Amino acid sequence: MSDTVRTRIAPSPTGDPHVGTAYVALFNYALAKKHGGQFILRIEDTDRVRSNTASEEMIFEALRWLGLQWDEGPDIGGPCGPYRQSERSEIYTEHVEKLVASGDAYPCFCTRERLTELRAHQRENKLALGYDGHCRSIAPEESATRRSAGEEHVIRLAMPSEGESTVIDLLRGEITIDNAQVDDQVLVKSDGFPTYHLANVVDDHLMGITHVIRAEEWISSLPKHVRLYEAFGWELPVFCHLPLLRNADKSKISKRKNPVSLNHFKRAGFLPEAMLNYLALMGWTMPDEREEFSIAEFISELTLERISLGGPVFDLQKLTWLNGKYIRELEGKELLERLKTQWLSDEYLLKVLPLAHERIETLQDFFSYAAFFFTGDVEYDEKARTKLLAKGKNGPQTAKLFRGLLEDFLEPILVWTVDSVEDAMRRFCEKTEVTPKEVFMPVRIAVTGRTATPPLFDTMAVLGKEVCRSRIRRAIEVLRTIK
RNA sequence: GACCCUAUCGUCUAGUCCGGUCAGGACACCGGCCUUUCACGCCGGCAACACGGGUUCGAAUCCCGUUGGGGUCACCA
Numbered sequence: 001m002s003d004t005v006r007t008r009i010a011p012s013p014t015g016d017p018h019v020g021t022a023y024v025a026l027f028n029y030a031l032a033k034k035h036g037g038q039f040i041l042r043i044e045d046t047d048r049v050r051s052n053t054a055s056e057e058m059i060f061e062a063l064r065w066l067g068l069q070w071d072e073g074p075d076i077g078g079p080c081g082p083y084r085q086s087e088r089s090e091i092y093t094e095h096v097e098k099l100v101a102s103g104d105a106y107p108c109f110c111t112r113e114r115l116t117e118l119r120a121h122q123r124e125n126k127l128a129l130g131y132d133g134h135c136r137s138i139a140p141e142e143s144a145t146r147r148s149a150g151e152e153h154v155i156r157l158a159m160p161s162e163g164e165s166t167v168i169d170l171l172r173g174e175i176t177i178d179n180a181q182v183d184d185q186v187l188v189k190s191d192g193f194p195t196y197h198l199a200n201v202v203d204d205h206l207m208g209i210t211h212v213i214r215a216e217e218w219i220s221s222l223p224k225h226v227r228l229y230e231a232f233g234w235e236l237p238v239f240c241h242l243p244l245l246r247n248a249d250k251s252k253i254s255k256r257k258n259p260v261s262l263n264h265f266k267r268a269g270f271l272p273e274a275m276l277n278y279l280a281l282m283g284w285t286m287p288d289e290r291e292e293f294s295i296a297e298f299i300s301e302l303t304l305e306r307i308s309l310g311g312p313v314f315d316l317q318k319l320t321w322l323n324g325k326y327i328r329e330l331e332g333k334e335l336l337e338r339l340k341t342q343w344l345s346d347e348y349l350l351k352v353l354p355l356a357h358e359r360i361e362t363l364q365d366f367f368s369y370a371a372f373f374f375t376g377d378v379e380y381d382e383k384a385r386t387k388l389l390a391k392g393k394n395g396p397q398t399a400k401l402f403r404g405l406l407e408d409f410l411e412p413i414l415v416w417t418v419d420s421v422e423d424a425m426r427r428f429c430e431k432t433e434v435t436p437k438e439v440f441m442p443v444r445i446a447v448t449g450r451t452a453t454p455p456l457f458d459t460m461a462v463l464g465k466e467v468c469r470s471r472i473r474r475a476i477e478v479l480r481t482i483k
Numbered sequence: 484g485a486c487c488c489u490a491u492c493g494u495c496u497a498g499u500c501c502g503g504u505c506a507g508g509a510c511a512c513c514g515g516c517c518u519u520u521c522a523c524g525c526c527g528g529c530a531a532c533a534c535g536g537g538u539u540c541g542a543a544u545c546c547c548g549u550u551g552g553g554g555u556c557a558c559c560a
Contacts, residue, residue, distance in 0.1 A: 220555040
């Protein structure tokens, strides 16, 4: 196993599948394939509060849609399983105890209150933020007694307090950081689950990962990870930190400023191969600067060293252009097949049809009546615009209302159904003290462009979260311009 | 704020390691051609080496500094 390349994508199932996950997965997948190695999917669900299986399922679907099929993973198993961190607790416990025994890690009994105070104090006095090592001096015998007595605690990594660490990133070379800058990271939380740092290192080693290709945001914790490898006496993998995808304003890509859900791109009609091609262009170029290429060509030409380090702005316009190029190159028959994967699938039509059924008088009526189920953003004509306003509110006020609805109530919905949408909408009304009557018509218009539609929740359920989100976003923009 | 990463057209980038082409390509934008229209396609145009010092005959390229941008500083990943 030592000379085969093994890479992994290790997403955390805490929301909609993210375009950044696809980006990192692409490079991991391609490198493994290039060298005839394995690409592994590992689910990092150690955050018991935020992790959920709906999100995990969406990650599977999104990666499969893109064609980034893994060789080992939670759903298909493999020699290094389980591939879901929540099922590997004993492994982490066993490993961390070795570190406690060797003195490379130690139990910490500090309360959250003390930690909060400590941070406040450090901030006030402009000191470096970080744990002060308070529990480090507790004698091993004493902490062992306290632990067995059931006292709540975490396990921390004992970082050297002096000297400096030099770590190597494949793309950036040596990076030297003062050890004093590195915190005594919590490795095991008080609920007994490991943090990312511990689980990630242990799993990468146990799963034989040879190349850790991940996002740039991890660079600052690299010294901790390297320390862990050393403490365990393990050989280091190659670390390669990819530049972070950016919003137009150069900040780290975020859903507030960009569509980032892979579900969105699928629903909006981007071809998976165009998506991958575009993502490959972020920070990387073909030796001959050719911009259109297949995943197979990417695999054969890939060299990580050709990755440039400036944070690439995710440019929807260029993605759209590339996608158009791919669509034009499709055979007519193939184009039909693509449309049949979503909008023209029996599955989708059978959802739309019942909503239109009673409301049409000729078969042809269906197409005009149900048009908004098939388009992207909708237009708001003059009449629609006036009714887009919530009762007694002006444009900006309604926009604000919509933003609250979208971000606090609709966005968190993971399983988008008639019931979950209705529930969110009703909770929204209660919380913001507006009546359904005042706000449902504006929402109806926002998501359909029409004043007469099938029942709102059914309509929203069929449209899907992605379409509703993007149309409400658009409505917010429009509302801001209405006095 | 501290630490780390980073810096070529508005955007994605080639060129940088091994100093020496009017700094090349693509998206977007603008003009033209094609065309009953639109789109596609084709042709052309606009547009960048962040700044300041060095080193050198010569610097986008090497060195130092400055500035800008980003990331991290959680019992989230």
